[in-house]
Amino acid sequence: MLTDNTRGALLMMASMAAFTLNDTFMKTLAGDMPLFQLIFMRSIFTTVAIGGMALYLGALHLRIPRRDRWLIVIRALSEVGSAYFFLTALYNMPLANVSAIMQSLPLVVTLAAALFFSEQLGWRRLTAIMVGLCGVLLIVRPGTEGFNIFSVYALIAVAFVTVRDLVTRRVSGATHSMMVTFITSLALLIAFGLASMTVEWVPLTLHRSAMTLGAAVMVVFGYVFSVMVMRVGEISFVAPFRYTGLIWALVLGWLVFGDWPAPLTLLGAVIVVGSGVFMLYREAQLKRRIATETRLRTGIGH
Structure with missing residues (x-):
């Protein structure tokens, strides 16, 4: 009989595996299919699938508080x-390298929350963040022969995801997550649909269609598993298993692309992982x- 923590850990690992498989499917089409066309085609499937789930859960409506609307935008x-x-x-770098840079996200989000939202940050966690960011510099290695502009692109992606996650924290419970x-x-569907009009489309061969569909399915599974994770187990136990995504990236990068x-x-x-x-x-x-101090105060109050 699996405990809630074990189920949570397995779901987190499954979520990370799904998202990394999505990245792998996408990368197999690098140089073979325009990026804008690929994201647009993937977004068609994911939007329909997520819309179907939202409809099933009764979340597909526009009764959204005014404050949340701008946050969602x-x-x-x-x-x-x-x-x-x-x-x-991802199109231009080894899978594991991009994944390693993205593992800094929890560190950056925590630091940004302290800077912009005045969330408390003790010296131990601040030290861990600074050490982790030094780890990112080892991965990117600016000024060296191995450095390229696409490392900067990965860092910009981290910045965008940080904004996304900080904004998500501010969305009220009145708006359904689905x-x-x-x-x-x-x-994504609209933005990359418009962007795809600026590039020359390539025909959808069996290989291109299969990789695009595989990426879309993995995105949906990754999201479903990540939602399920929040409902089982203790976050403190389950959260570190998100770093298994790097292991998946190392293995798939080596097996599929021959990168190490x-x-x-x-x-x-x-x-970066140790700091996180x-x-x-x-x-x-x-x-x-x-929690302990709160319980003690409550007990004393009674």
């Missing part, structure tokens, strides 16, 4: 920006301490 635009920069980097996701997917990161890139990835896990551990400690 900003979130959608951030997703469009992150998709362009991330996938452009509706937010559907609007975001629809924004340089030693410094691997060292940087280990530093430590930060998650500290956050869990702080939450437990606050």
Whole structure:
């Protein structure tokens, strides 16, 4: 009999596997299919699938609080920006390298929340973030022969996803998460549908169709698993398993594309992951301490 924590961990790993498989399917079409056409074709399937789920859950409606509307628009635009920069980097860099840079996201989001929303950040977590960002520099290695503009694209993608995640935190509980996701997917469909008109389309061969469909299916599965994760297990136990995405990227990058990161890139990835896990551990400690203090105060009050 699996415990809730074990189920949560398995779902998190499944989510990371699905998202990394999506990246792998997308990268197989690099140089063979225009990026704008590919994202547009993938978005058709994902928008229909997510729209169907939102309809089933009764979330497909426009009864959205006025304040949330602008937040959702900003979130959608951030997703469009992150998709362009991330996938452009993915088209031109090894899968594991891009994935390693994206693993810095929890660190950057925590730092940005402290800077812009005045969320408390102790010296231990701040130190972990600074160490993790040094790990990112080892992966990117600016000024060296291995550095290229697409490393910057991956960092810009991190910035866009950070904005997306910070904005998502501000969306009220009155707006269903599936509706937010559907609007975001629809924004990708419209934005890259228009962008695809600026490039010359290629015919959809069996291989191109299969890879595009595979990417779309994996995106939907990745999202479904990530939603299920939030409903089982303790976040403090389950969250570190998000870093298994890097393991999937290493394995698939080697098996499918024959890529293996340089030693410094691997060292940087280990530093980023280690910093992220430590930060998650500290956050869990702080939450437990606050919960204990609250219970004690409540007990004393009675």
